[in-house]
Amino acid sequence: MKKTLALILALAMVFAIAISGTASAADPVEVTIFNSKMEIQDRLLELQDEWNDTHDDIHIDVMYSSDTVAAHMSTKYASNDPYVISMVDAKDIYSLGPEHAIDLSGEPWVEYTSQAISVGGKVLGFPVCVEARGILYNADAIEKVTGEPFDPTTIRSTADFQALVDKLIAGGMEAPCGLQKEDWSLGAHYLQQVYEMHDDPDAFIAGIKDGSIKLIEDPVFNALMDAFDVMKENNWMKDAPLSAVREDTEMMLAEGEIAFKYGGNWDWANISAFDYSENMGMMPVPTDLEGYNEKLVGGGSKYFFIDNSVSPEQQEAAKQFLNWLVLDEAGQEFLVDTCALVPAFSNITLPVSDPLGASVKAFADADKLTANYNYAPDDHYAKNGISFQKYLAGQIDRAGLADEITAYWATAEVGAH
Amino acid sequence: MNQNTASYKVKQYLMFAGPGTILFFGTVIVPFLYGLYLTLTSWDGTSRSKPFVGLENFVNAFKDTTYWQAMGRTVIYSIFAVVLINIVAFALAYLVTSGVKGQNFFRAGFFVPNLIGGIVLGYVWQFVFNRAFVAIGKAISTGTTVSLLSTPNGAMFCLILVSVWQYAGYMMLIYVAGFMSVSKDVQEASLIDGCTPAQAMKNVTIPLMRSSFVQCIFLSITRCFVVYDVNLSLTKGEPFGSSVLAAMHVYNQAFTYKNYGLGQAEAVILFLVCAIVGVTQVMVGKKGEVEA
Numbered sequence: 001m002k003k004t005l006a007l008i009l010a011l012a013m014v015f016a017i018a019i020s021g022t023a024s025a026a027d028p029v030e031v032t033i034f035n036s037k038m039e040i041q042d043r044l045l046e047l048q049d050e051w052n053d054t055h056d057d058i059h060i061d062v063m064y065s066s067d068t069v070a071a072h073m074s075t076k077y078a079s080n081d082p083y084v085i086s087m088v089d090a091k092d093i094y095s096l097g098p099e100h101a102i103d104l105s106g107e108p109w110v111e112y113t114s115q116a117i118s119v120g121g122k123v124l125g126f127p128v129c130v131e132a133r134g135i136l137y138n139a140d141a142i143e144k145v146t147g148e149p150f151d152p153t154t155i156r157s158t159a160d161f162q163a164l165v166d167k168l169i170a171g172g173m174e175a176p177c178g179l180q181k182e183d184w185s186l187g188a189h190y191l192q193q194v195y196e197m198h199d200d201p202d203a204f205i206a207g208i209k210d211g212s213i214k215l216i217e218d219p220v221f222n223a224l225m226d227a228f229d230v231m232k233e234n235n236w237m238k239d240a241p242l243s244a245v246r247e248d249t250e251m252m253l254a255e256g257e258i259a260f261k262y263g264g265n266w267d268w269a270n271i272s273a274f275d276y277s278e279n280m281g282m283m284p285v286p287t288d289l290e291g292y293n294e295k296l297v298g299g300g301s302k303y304f305f306i307d308n309s310v311s312p313e314q315q316e317a318a319k320q321f322l323n324w325l326v327l328d329e330a331g332q333e334f335l336v337d338t339c340a341l342v343p344a345f346s347n348i349t350l351p352v353s354d355p356l357g358a359s360v361k362a363f364a365d366a367d368k369l370t371a372n373y374n375y376a377p378d379d380h381y382a383k384n385g386i387s388f389q390k391y392l393a394g395q396i397d398r399a400g401l402a403d404e405i406t407a408y409w410a411t412a413e414v415g416a417h
Numbered sequence: 418m419n420q421n422t423a424s425y426k427v428k429q430y431l432m433f434a435g436p437g438t439i440l441f442f443g444t445v446i447v448p449f450l451y452g453l454y455l456t457l458t459s460w461d462g463t464s465r466s467k468p469f470v471g472l473e474n475f476v477n478a479f480k481d482t483t484y485w486q487a488m489g490r491t492v493i494y495s496i497f498a499v500v501l502i503n504i505v506a507f508a509l510a511y512l513v514t515s516g517v518k519g520q521n522f523f524r525a526g527f528f529v530p531n532l533i534g535g536i537v538l539g540y541v542w543q544f545v546f547n548r549a550f551v552a553i554g555k556a557i558s559t560g561t562t563v564s565l566l567s568t569p570n571g572a573m574f575c576l577i578l579v580s581v582w583q584y585a586g587y588m589m590l591i592y593v594a595g596f597m598s599v600s601k602d603v604q605e606a607s608l609i610d611g612c613t614p615a616q617a618m619k620n621v622t623i624p625l626m627r628s629s630f631v632q633c634i635f636l637s638i639t640r641c642f643v644v645y646d647v648n649l650s651l652t653k654g655e656p657f658g659s660s661v662l663a664a665m666h667v668y669n670q671a672f673t674y675k676n677y678g679l680g681q682a683e684a685v686i687l688f689l690v691c692a693i694v695g696v697t698q699v700m701v702g703k704k705g706e707v708e709a
Contacts (some may be wrong), residue, residue: 071672074462095675096463181655242567242656243547379674386658393567393656 028059039269090374097124101305115300125303129341132298139279141256145171152283161286175236178249178261183385216402265356282359474682487666495641510592527586539650569659595629631702
């Protein structure tokens with residue numbers, strides 16, 4: 001008796017599993033979306049609820065992880081449970097895309113963007129937004145001290161910048177600059193400019209690797225370090241640069257205690273939380289490098305790719321979702337107004353509301369963005385970030401920094417592209 | 418029913434320990450063996466192919482100087498932390514068994530840090546070191562005050578301090594049990610025989626508590642060697658990578674630098690070092706155990 005009962009129960013269980021496995025045709029297609037942009041997670045969750053209430057055919061499910069993107073993806077792929085749509089960094093498209101992403105070349109949005117990532121002739125990455133790096137300034141704070149309206153286009157050299165900083169100090173602003181200590185800010189964002197401001201970054205890195213280029217003698221490196229030194233000398237956390245807390249520096253800038261901070265338009269997510277000044281914006285790092293000192297560094301940032309191992313229906317639904325973001329008015333509003341992102345698509349004409357994003361958009365529209373270099377190895381930012389932190393803390397000098405970076409490249413290999 | 422047949426024993430085992438065994442195999446043994454297999458590949462963590470490279474990862478692990486620096490740091494950290502944890506825990510246990518008023522309240526109080534997860538604890542202490550201490554320093558001195566976390570030695574000091582704070586309460590409980598297990602008779606007898614309280618402690622109580630010491634030292638050694646959570650949330654390896662402990666280096670190697678096979682090989686080495694130290698300590702410790 002007991003055995004029969006057990007058998008019946010077991011059969012019932014198998015049956016239940018079998019039923020849940022073979023979903024009927026009327027069920028919506030499940031599209032999982034991985035978000036790696038912390039500041040828009042709440043907005044995406046709102047979108048998810050709204051979308052699922054209004055769409056019967058496609059059901060979206062947004063997930064977030066604070067883990068390193070590459071690390072999180074590797075756990076998902078190791079457990080054979082990939083997301084349908086994943087938001088990753090540009091470098092991850094190159095490393096993951098060829099094996100895991102579907103070709104999006106035929107999609108209608110491709111013609112509207114110059115920022116999509118193609119590998120081997122296939123469009124694999126959908127640019128979520130445009131982000132750029134440079135100096136964030138608080139014009140109100142500068143004007144208050146100098147008494148003159150601030151025009152960022154007048155700062156075209158390190159000397160101009162130094163003069164303005166001196167003026168601010170003379171006017172009573174104790175230390176006008178702010179620098180972050182994070183390895184990604186120093187090792188990825190600032191240091192990579194050295195590659196990006198060469199006309200051929202690959203050739204430059206190859207030169208460092210084979211010793212034909214001495215980094216310490218390189219004019220671009222020195223120009224960028226000169227500009228960095230001005231900020232380092234006038235850093236409000238000069239005495240303890242490695243205890244600088246990012247949010248503190250952002251607050252100082254927002255409230256006009258300092259006038260400049262090296263960063264990018266993503267800082268707005270934090271700055272907007274403080275009592276911020278109206279007139280803020282972004283300007284290029286004030287180097288003496290002709291041409292490059294008129295441009296911010298940046299481009300597409302965060303890319304969606306669609307996994308190729310999920311069902312064709314899911315792939316189709318995922319494509320529809322991406323189309324909705326770019327082509328549908330509601331999708332455009334979601335990107336630009338709700339998430340305050342700078343769109344990477346020319347057909348989206350909605351004005352960007354935040355001042356840093358508006359700056360980036362103005363530079364992008366004027367074609368004044370130096371392209372990102374997306375092929376640095378995965379350990380580049382961390383290892384060189386450590387060297388840069390030593391420089392910031394005064395443990396090594398410029399030659400020491402150049403030596404450590406050169407030593408790094410002796411064994412490192414640029415990612416395939 | 419004959420209780421000596423093999424089938425009876427197997428059935429009994431499966432009934433009581435079967436589910437546990439299956440779970441243990443599924444979550445510990447299988448991943449461990451799979452991990453060992455991965456040390457023989459040059460897998461990057463995401464690719465579908467796992468190229469077989471033999472023992473190359475182990476050779477590279479031995480050549481990885483930053484790994485051995487992190488390992489050296491871990492050993493130093495562990496020595497300081499283990500000694501301090503046990504001294505503090507023993508002292509606390511002595512105090513809360515000596516009959517002070519409200520000793521149960523104190524026991525609970527000292528144990529609480531152990532209930533807070535290492536991640537949260539790291540962030541809390543980060544705030545204390547970066548803000549509270551700096552603010553106090555500024556208030557009482559005129560010079561500039563720098564957060565302890567921004568200097569290499571300071572960061573290691575902070576790690577040790579927080580670990581001691583976290584684990585001392587837990588080890589205290591084991592020592593409390595040890596104190597309670599020592600019979601009052603022998604303590605009293607030693608006092609009547611003319612021991613001073615300090616001599617009674619040294620010659621009677623502590624030898625009888627030897628098993629507590631063995632346990633506590635084993636637990637603290639194994640925990641200190643593989644510490645990761647506090648390391649991550651308190652210092653993140655900063656400043657300039659000078660507080661990266663072995664487990665964090667392994668994680669970075671496997672996931673951030675995408676050398677999964679190499680990271681896994683380094684994890685295996687860490688496991689072996691930790692196991693050898695732990696087992697040796699237990700063996701040496703057990704040898705001298707005495708009974709009243």
